[in-house]
Amino acid sequence: MSKPLPAASGHFRRSYADEFRLIETRFARIWATVFTLCLLAFPFLASPFYVDLATQVFLTSIGALALMLLTGIAGQISLGHAGLIAAGAFTAGILFKEFSLPFWVTVPAAAVTGALLGLIFGLPSLRLRGLYLAVSTFALHFVVVYLGGEYETRRGFSTGILVDPPKIFGWEIYAPRTWYLVLLAAAGIALLVCINLMRARSGRAWRAIHSNETVAEALGIGIARYKLLAFVISSSMTAVAGALFAYYRGFVSIEAFSMYLTIQYVAMIIIGGMGSLLGAILGATFVTLFPYLIEGLMSALPGADRLAGSVFAVNYAAFGIVMILFLVFEPQGLVGIWRRLRDYFQLWPFRYRPVGTKS
Amino acid sequence: MQLVVNILVLASIYALIACGYVLIYRVSRVLNLAHGELMMLGAYLLVATASGLSNSPVAALLLALALSLVVGGMVYLFLMRRMTGEMVLAAVLTTVALGILLRGLILLIWSASPRHPRDMLGWENPVFTLPGDARISLYAGLLIVSTVVVYGALFLFLRFGRWGMRMRAAGQNPLLAAQRGIRLHAVFALAWGLSTFTGATAGMLIALDSGLDSTMVMIGLKAFPAALVGGLDSLAGALIGALIIAAAEVGVIRFIDPLLADVVPFLVLIVMLVVRPWGLFGTREELDRV
Numbered sequence: 001m002s003k004p005l006p007a008a009s010g011h012f013r014r015s016y017a018d019e020f021r022l023i024e025t026r027f028a029r030i031w032a033t034v035f036t037l038c039l040l041a042f043p044f045l046a047s048p049f050y051v052d053l054a055t056q057v058f059l060t061s062i063g064a065l066a067l068m069l070l071t072g073i074a075g076q077i078s079l080g081h082a083g084l085i086a087a088g089a090f091t092a093g094i095l096f097k098e099f100s101l102p103f104w105v106t107v108p109a110a111a112v113t114g115a116l117l118g119l120i121f122g123l124p125s126l127r128l129r130g131l132y133l134a135v136s137t138f139a140l141h142f143v144v145v146y147l148g149g150e151y152e153t154r155r156g157f158s159t160g161i162l163v164d165p166p167k168i169f170g171w172e173i174y175a176p177r178t179w180y181l182v183l184l185a186a187a188g189i190a191l192l193v194c195i196n197l198m199r200a201r202s203g204r205a206w207r208a209i210h211s212n213e214t215v216a217e218a219l220g221i222g223i224a225r226y227k228l229l230a231f232v233i234s235s236s237m238t239a240v241a242g243a244l245f246a247y248y249r250g251f252v253s254i255e256a257f258s259m260y261l262t263i264q265y266v267a268m269i270i271i272g273g274m275g276s277l278l279g280a281i282l283g284a285t286f287v288t289l290f291p292y293l294i295e296g297l298m299s300a301l302p303g304a305d306r307l308a309g310s311v312f313a314v315n316y317a318a319f320g321i322v323m324i325l326f327l328v329f330e331p332q333g334l335v336g337i338w339r340r341l342r343d344y345f346q347l348w349p350f351r352y353r354p355v356g357t358k359s
Numbered sequence: 360m361q362l363v364v365n366i367l368v369l370a371s372i373y374a375l376i377a378c379g380y381v382l383i384y385r386v387s388r389v390l391n392l393a394h395g396e397l398m399m400l401g402a403y404l405l406v407a408t409a410s411g412l413s414n415s416p417v418a419a420l421l422l423a424l425a426l427s428l429v430v431g432g433m434v435y436l437f438l439m440r441r442m443t444g445e446m447v448l449a450a451v452l453t454t455v456a457l458g459i460l461l462r463g464l465i466l467l468i469w470s471a472s473p474r475h476p477r478d479m480l481g482w483e484n485p486v487f488t489l490p491g492d493a494r495i496s497l498y499a500g501l502l503i504v505s506t507v508v509v510y511g512a513l514f515l516f517l518r519f520g521r522w523g524m525r526m527r528a529a530g531q532n533p534l535l536a537a538q539r540g541i542r543l544h545a546v547f548a549l550a551w552g553l554s555t556f557t558g559a560t561a562g563m564l565i566a567l568d569s570g571l572d573s574t575m576v577m578i579g580l581k582a583f584p585a586a587l588v589g590g591l592d593s594l595a596g597a598l599i600g601a602l603i604i605a606a607a608e609v610g611v612i613r614f615i616d617p618l619l620a621d622v623v624p625f626l627v628l629i630v631m632l633v634v635r636p637w638g639l640f641g642t643r644e645e646l647d648r649v
Contacts, residue, residue, distance in 0.1 A: 128636055136632045139625040146622040313466035320460025327453045328441050
């Protein structure tokens with residue numbers, strides 16, 4: 001694809017090197033630096049509670065990015081995301097518990113498990129489309145969760161597997177701040193991988209498949225290959241996120257990977273905005289912070305005290321409502337809102353973009 | 360013999376729920392993933408009417424059934440109507456969101472503790488012994504009976520009823536149907552109402568038989584493979600699919616491992632998707648229309 005030029009900057013690309021740049025203008029560079037510095041400084045300024053929240057956001061962002069690649073960009077609907085996260089978490093947990101392997105082995109092992117599962121989850125996509133594909137991944141979710149539960153009961157870990165904090169270069173990652181930085185790095189790497197996949201042949205192929213499979217095939221894109229590639233990459237990223245989740249929580253139990261987790265991830269990419277990596281991150285942030293938001297609202301509102309015993313149920317109901325509101329009134333998601341706002345300020349005093357340019 | 364009875368009871372549960380999936384899919388091509396929750400809501404409606412009308416149990420039951428029909432129609436009129444014409448995925452995800460919303464509301468209103476509507480209505484649940492030394496409870500028997508009645512009625516309704524014919528027409532070609540003066544929204548709302556009604560019937564009978572709590576959603580989800588194995592747009596298929604799933608599940612519980620019970624329907628589903636994705640009696644072209 002040809003990248004759109006940075007908006008209204010008078011910036012032109014004059015060499016191939018320019019075409020490959022990730023950040024093109026000085027304006028963008030300055031803000032990217034400031035943003036990164038803020039992110040790096042955050043754990044030293046904020047209280048542990050907020051550091052933990054931010055860490056959770058990074059962790060879910062990895063999973064959301066992976067699902068966005070698969071569903072938002074390649075157009076392959078998956079309802080088995082929780083199963084893949086469970087697979088990653090369990091691979092790490094089992095390898096740690098049974099063979100006491102270090103972090104450096106278990107996480108790549110989780111990636112390999114994820115890739116293999118991705119192949120299995122992806123095979124039906126060669127024959128099935130849309131709803132039927134979603135159903136097949138949905139069914140596979142139950143199989144993975146069953147296998148995890150079976151392992152737990154057979155080995156006598158029916159309450160879950162305890163995982164010790166990992167060691168990197170003799171450093172034990174335990175403090176919230178260290179975790180924050182590690183997961184920030186992980187999420188950053190995941191984002192970079194996704195951006196580059198999107199800019200390369202694979203990203204073009206996926207979007208072509210999403211738009212129209214028949215045309216994509218006529219253009220010489222290996223449909224089967226790229227569909228499977230999308231599943232494999234997305235699943236192995238998800239499984240790594242699962243393994244990191246296991247280490248972060250220090251505990252793996254199959255209870256955590258219910259259908260509701262899958263729905264949350266799907267909600268992230270809808271609420272964030274389909275087909276946009278930024279959307280995946282915004283959605284992950286929104287969905288992760290949402291329960292805390294509701295809790296805060298409930299303690300702030302008078303008369304909400306009598307619902308205090310049922311925060312869980314209120315969460316469920318509110319989450320359903322928010323999802324419905326986004327689906328019905330803002331199908332473009334948070335990214336759509338962001339784009340409209342940006343356009344408003346960028347184009348002012350005009351209303352519309354010139355014909356032929358895309359925001 | 361007991362095994363056969365168990366299979367029949369489970370199959371009728373699945374069949375009764377699965378026809379809800381089929382009705383909505385057949386008419387509007389939407390997969391209703393909130394069906395389990397709607398069915399649970401129906402059962403809780405019975406709890407509500409039972410506590411209100413505890414001196415006239417039959418009226419409570421009938422009122423709850425009528426309410427479930429209305430609720431289903433409302434779901435279409437206020438929510439799903441906005442999703443017609445949108446991407447199928449968006450509509451399906453809306454049903455998922457609806458399911459979460461309903462689950463939260465049910466927890467809020469009725470809390471998570473198990474309920475026993477049968478005790479509230481003051482009815483007994485005697486156990487009968489059939490020839491061959493098989494035992495069956497009254498409400499399990501009623502489940503089988505009502506499955507037969509519902510399927511018979513649906514068959515007659517779709518075959519000969521005026522609205523049934525309109526429903527079939529809307530399912531086959533919505534544009535043409537609308538051109539011929541069929542009110543699509545009314546037809547779709549009716550399909551949602553009927554589907555919730557049948558689901559709620561199943562939910563109420565299960566609740567009357569063995570109590571009610573939030574795990575009922577799982578039964579609704581497990582009925583979904585039954586609908587798909589039979590073919591998502593075929594009512595007869597749903598019956599056969601329910602029998603297959605129930606037989607597989609009961610067989611596995613009896614002979615292999617009870618822990619597998621919750622996975623078996625989905626294993627059968629995967630096999631079916633690999634071998635014959637459009638189901639036993641489904642239409643093949645459906646796959647491309649999704």
